[in-house]
Amino acid sequence: MIQVQTKLTPCYHSMDVYCVCGIAVRAAGDVFVINRCSGNRNMFAFRSCIDNILEVKKIDEMNYKIYMPTGTYVQTRLRLVYGVNVMEVDIFPSRADIDKSEGLCSKLGSHQLIKRDGNTVPAIFKPDAFSLSWSVDDADNLLEMNDSSVVEMRPMHSSYLLCSCDQKPNGGDPVNEALCSKEKNIICDVFPTKSYQKNTCHAKRRRRSLQERLSYIPNNFVEHKDRKKRSANNDTKVFWTKDQAKAFCINYMNESAGYKACLGVPNVNPENAIADCVADIQLSNSTVWAASSREGLKALCFKELSQNNTFQNTTGNDGASVVNNILSITCPGECNQRGTCRNGTCICDDDYGAADCSINLNDPPIVNGINLDSGGLCDTRHCSEAIVEGDLFLDRTTLTCRMQRFEIPYQGNVKYLETVDVEADHNSISDVICPFPTHRKRRSADPSFISGYKIAMSNNGKLFSQSHLMYILDSTCQNTMNVSGDIKFALKDGYCFINGRCIADGTQDGSNICNICKYKSDLFNWSKQISNPKTRPPWQCLRQCVQNNKNCDSRVSEFVNRNFYVDNGLFSYPTDDEALEMLQETQTTLIERGNLNLTRTSTLSSQHCHTIPRLELCEAAFMLKQSDTSSKEMFFDLQRYLLIQYERSVGKDDWYRKTDFKLNAFEGIKEKPYS
Structure with missing residues (x-):
């Protein structure tokens, strides 16, 4: 199903005049909505994008095109009239719509007004019976229906394909081959456009996801009832006769260079635009709508320029392209008399902006809130930007986000930090x-514990809007609470929050297996894990301290990995200073990487003991000399002691009988380095 719905609002004083303020376009399972009606949150969003066959293009901040898979497209032009957000809507059908369309456009090609029940009505000045017959029930209202109903819409049939004729490289005539796919759109446009971002399509799903993970999602929408709207209105008379209105419209149209340039384009009838202009003046007794008829004719002109391949190749007497000549003198809204049209672009006067120069830059844009779909919250699992919603944001390089970072300690107050301006x-x-x-x-x-930004917006980088807050959290372990209408943050049970990360209870530190999360002991710091000799030898913690550490001294790493036995290490160096340096480096590394302290040492040079901090015991060992009988006896006493200790630890009573442990192993001891 392909469908266009519009919503109307009173738009001119107390008279019975209604304008379009919202539009919804549907193609199968895709729904795109522009809703600028009073009392509603402004919405430019894909409410659903199941099939990905609707293509939205932005010409400028005031003009948008929505392309359907058949080649039909809808163009909207946004305006501000007497403080009311309105839009002009033009639907440009394709050949696929002939004799198939229905609704306010009636059946294309029939030249009749056909009601919903199939009966026709005469083409009178105010065909209310025809118009009201196409009112939309609440259950089918694409702008107002709930999210669950939107996402459950019937998608395009899986076997349905969209096809277009292939063309020769670098352009050329169509050939007898077709390119077909489910996502193929037919788009022809002589104007450069930008694709509207579809990331907002998933915002509703993100909100539901957060609602499942958090206890409280605030409503952070702020409505600005006293905001001042700007519009370029041109009321000159209170009552108009038909002849007066026609004379005004003809003169008004001919003042437009773009209008006059389009008069020679095939299928562009200026009489229709003048007739629309006259009808609007007679209905409202105002000339404020005259621009709508003029811009509508220009839109039709550009449509013909885009789709008429023959005319695109036409040149004028000067040899220049007729299409390029028309585009070069045609500017949106004729720059509202606040700028100069140059090569198809408005060069606005000082203090004015927008593509049609309709907005005063001294008035900041209106901000209704940040991340409105998630209540001003930003889950770090899928958030790297802030979506700011409001009105009158202009597409220019001076559009600025002023972002002041803040942090909130656990159960503490907000601390505001640096401020940065970002484009x-x-x-x-x-x-x-x-x-x-x-x-x-x-x-x-x-x-x-929680961080975030206070954000204000500016169109010129000088004058900023009111600021709004956005909170950054990790819903894995952090939760929200409603405390007397204010949002507060808490840590979920079963988690620690260490160094800005959520750590589940019982999880080891990836850089030190001796550290573990014990949320009942310490919520914000690693707890020490007591090694069980039956399951985890002490040297595992020691080795973990030097693993995966690029800054670790290679000598320390080798010593801990290869020369530590259980919880005792042995090394030797040629000089006292080298041994001392090694000892200090090892002690420092173990403390920094694993909070493990080297508390006892034995050295042949006890004079350096006082230079090593945090030692509980520093004792001097002995050095065996081959000619010293007492040293030999001491050596055998040491040998027997080691054998007994080893027997007790491993249970082998015959180890010493199988080991050739002789004194002559220490011959030449003077040439060995100290230990």
């Missing part, structure tokens, strides 16, 4: 994206 990524007039700036992490005695 915004314009999505539509109602929503922009602020990418997170990079910043240096600072160590604090009061570590952060």
